Amino acid sequence: MGADMKVNTEMIRSAATASTIGQTAVDMKVGGTRVSSTVSESTSILAQVERDRCKKIRALCDLAGCGDKFNTFVDAGFSVEETQAALKDLMGKRGSVLDAAPEPPADPNAKYRAEFAQHRHLLSVSEDQYIRSRRIDDGLEALQK
Numbered sequence: 001m002g003a004d005m006k007v008n009t010e011m012i013r014s015a016a017t018a019s020t021i022g023q024t025a026v027d028m029k030v031g032g033t034r035v036s037s038t039v040s041e042s043t044s045i046l047a048q049v050e051r052d053r054c055k056k057i058r059a060l061c062d063l064a065g066c067g068d069k070f071n072t073f074v075d076a077g078f079s080v081e082e083t084q085a086a087l088k089d090l091m092g093k094r095g096s097v098l099d100a101a102p103e104p105p106a107d108p109n110a111k112y113r114a115e116f117a118q119h120r121h122l123l124s125v126s127e128d129q130y131i132r133s134r135r136i137d138d139g140l141e142a143l144q145k
Contacts, residue, residue: 056080064091109135 054074061070064087073083107113112131116123123130135141 053080057083060084060087066090 057073057078057080058067058070060080060083061067061073066087069087069090073086078086109131112134113127115134116127116130125133132141136143
């Protein structure tokens with residue numbers, strides 16, 4: 001538990017012995033601020049955090065083409081960041097196809113898009129219309145009749 005999260009263990013012990021878990025209050029101090037919640041709310045929040053962690057780890061494993069490693073990472077308690085680092089190392093050891101993949105082609109209209117974005121407030125045309133006009137001005141496209 002981090003230094004900025006101090007849990008009043010006596011309150012948790014007394015809460016755990018109460019008759020109705022769903023209605024039991026738990027008082028905690030987080031960063032000097034007292035936080036009250038019910039045990040069921042806390043459990044629900046923790047469950048949601050764990051589901052989110054698992055979803056992110058699943059997505060990372062699928063993107064890396066290592067879906068078979070999902071259970072290994074989750075069972076070992078890896079965080080999302082630790083999973084990213086492990087997958088990066090694993091991909092490096094495999095001689096990743098990503099390293100051999102060619103760079104995606106640069107956007108030939110990037111300079112025109114930047115101009116449009118800079119002067120958008122002055123223009124009364126769409127971005128596509130502006131780009132086409134600028135490409136015609138630069139001789140990259142023919143004016144259609």
